Amino acid sequence: MIRRLLFLGWLTLAACGGAPTAPPAHPSTEGVQDEAAGVQLRVIARPTEERVWLSLWVDAGARDAAPLEAAALGAWVATAGTTLEARVLADGIELSTPCRREGLRGCLAALAAALGTREVDPEALASARRRLVGSRRAAVSPTRRADALALAALTEGPVDPLGPSEEASPEAVARFLGQHFGRGRALLVAVGDVEAGALRDAVGETFGDVPLASRDRATQSPRAGQRSRLEVGDAPSAAVASWQPHVGRAVSLGGRWVARLGGDASADVFPLREGAVLVVRRGGPDAAARLMESWALLSVEPVAAAEAAPTDGPRTLARWVGAQWIGARGSGGEGEAPLDALGLGVVLDGGRGDALDEEDPDRAIAAHGREAIEAMLAEIAAPPTLDGAVGSDAVDARAENGARVVVRRLPDASRVAIAVRFDGGPARETPPMHGVSALCARAAAVGCGAVAAEELGRSLRAMGARVSPLLDASGWGLTVEGRGEDWATLAHLA
Numbered sequence: 134m135i136r137r138l139l140f141l142g143w144l145t146l147a148a149c150g151g152a153p154t155a156p157p158a159h160p161s162t163e164g165v166q167d168e169a170a171g172v173q174l175r176v177i178a179r180p181t182e183e184r185v186w187l188s189l190w191v192d193a194g195a196r197d198a199a200p201l202e203a204a205a206l207g208a209w210v211a212t213a214g215t216t217l218e219a220r221v222l223a224d225g226i227e228l229s230t231p232c233r234r235e236g237l238r239g240c241l242a243a244l245a246a247a248l249g250t251r252e253v254d255p256e257a258l259a260s261a262r263r264r265l266v267g268s269r270r271a272a273v274s275p276t277r278r279a280d281a282l283a284l285a286a287l288t289e290g291p292v293d294p295l296g297p298s299e300e301a302s303p304e305a306v307a308r309f310l311g312q313h314f315g316r317g318r319a320l321l322v323a324v325g326d327v328e329a330g331a332l333r334d335a336v337g338e339t340f341g342d343v344p345l346a347s348r349d350r351a352t353q354s355p356r357a358g359q360r361s362r363l364e365v366g367d368a369p370s371a372a373v374a375s376w377q378p379h380v381g382r383a384v385s386l387g388g389r390w391v392a393r394l395g396g397d398a399s400a401d402v403f404p405l406r407e408g409a410v411l412v413v414r415r416g417g418p419d420a421a422a423r424l425m426e427s428w429a430l431l432s433v434e435p436v437a438a439a440e441a442a443p444t445d446g447p448r449t450l451a452r453w454v455g456a457q458w459i460g461a462r463g464s465g466g467e468g469e470a471p472l473d474a475l476g477l478g479v480v481l482d483g484g485r486g487d488a489l490d491e492e493d494p495d496r497a498i499a500a501h502g503r504e505a506i507e508a509m510l511a512e513i514a515a516p517p518t519l520d521g522a523v524g525s526d527a528v529d530a531r532a533e534n535g536a537r538v539v540v541r542r543l544p545d546a547s548r549v550a551i552a553v554r555f556d557g558g559p560a561r562e563t564p565p566m567h568g569v570s571a572l573c574a575r576a577a578a579v580g581c582g583a584v585a586a587e588e589l590g591r592s593l594r595a596m597g598a599r600v601s602p603l604l605d606a607s608g609w610g611l612t613v614e615g616r617g618e619d620w621a622t623l624a625h626l627a
Contacts, residue, residue, distance in 0.1 A: 167332075191313060
């Protein structure tokens with residue numbers, strides 16, 4: 134069964150928590166933007182029977198900590214002994230709690246106390262370490278490891294909030310809290326039965342004594358190029374991470390990618406300061422090849438850019454807003470993320486040898502895998518070869534596989550027609566095979582409509598397109614016609 138795209142997939146590589154599914158659009162999610170006591174505010178009113186969901190976001194995460202685990206430990210120390218929930222991302226931290234409207238000041242006071250934490254209580258740190266060990270054990274899986282490898286290849290650095298085991302010292306945890314927790318680096322999202330003015334006044338009273346963070350947020354420029362990382366494990370799995378211009382495109386592209394791959398494929402969207410990152414994963418020995426083949430086609434197709442907004446509860450909406458804020462505080466204006474960049478993470482089936490043996494089989498598996506992956510990336514990066522006339526307005530050439538490609542551009546045309554034709558047809562049918570060409574043409578047209586419904590979630594008619602069987606004496610195929618701006622999508626369907 135094909136899994137739906139998961140939006141805000143930071144939680145796949147987050148210190149505890151699950152990821153909500155990609156939601157449909159909502160008519161009003163902007164809310165009221167304000168500021169009080171050096172804390173940015175976003176208030177989104179909803180009829181929730183005098184209940185409010187509060188999410189306090191800090192624009193620093195595991196990538197700001199040294200070692201990485203200091204961020205998770207710091208967040209858990211800051212919320213020790215409270216009912217606050219702490220979630221740690223690569224580039225942000227969320228402290229959240231449900232609240233009754235009459236108890237709003239008490240909830241805000243708890244969040245303010247957590248944001249102002251500077252001392253590391255030994256017992257709280259010991260409890261946080263135990264929690265970290267448990268989270269690491271629960272998170273062990275080939276797909277999670279493939280995700281981490283793909284993200285590390287794309288960003289050229291570790292991004293897993295759980296991090297490797299490096300035993301962060303109390304001083305390292307305190308340093309992270311002092312540098313990044315505090316006024317000037319926080320966003321408070323309130324969703325529910327709350328009035329913006331009342332919240333602003335309450336925040337001014339409760340957060341006024343919270344110290345400022347001692348550092349500004351570090352900027353990060355997205356890395357260009359295609360890179361891979363590989364490990365030998367217990368089961369084969371692969372993941373591809375790619376930069377996207379915004380969350381809307383990542384959600385739309387991820388949904389189509391998963392539908393096209395089928396099987397156990399799934400996807401997540403990660404908000405990083407460089408931009409939105411789409412991660413698509415799949416299991417099996419051919420996972421890397423399947424992922425890269427589909428990426429080569431999908432990366433050039435235009436997809437819907439509308440940003441969905443959640444409707445399944447205040448908690449999900451608060452996370453949506455926080456994720457957008459994490460990404461919007463971005464790369465410091467140092468350029469947009471390169472859309473042709475990607476990171477490929479691969480876990481190969483192995484893990485049965487002994488690294489101390491003179492002839493460890495895992496070494497041979499890894500060496501062979503690296504060679505195959507490098508060749509695959511080089512092949513995909515190479516431009517296609519066409520033999521014939523290739524111009525800006527017309528093409529008449531043959532591809533390496535023998536297919537003839539003919540293109541004609543009409544400057545004033547608003548629609549496009551794409552025909553796929555195979556040699557053969559009724560003239561070549563023997564008596565026992567009469568009607569086969571017509572049957573194939575009809576089946577191809579019906580199949581094209583089915584692909585549109587499965588991968589795009591809408592019919593050809595909804596796209597303003599139509600598909601027709603193509604049949605003449607010497608050939609058969611199909612013709613797809615639609616809007617000119619949809620040419621790449623229609624070409625894929627054909």
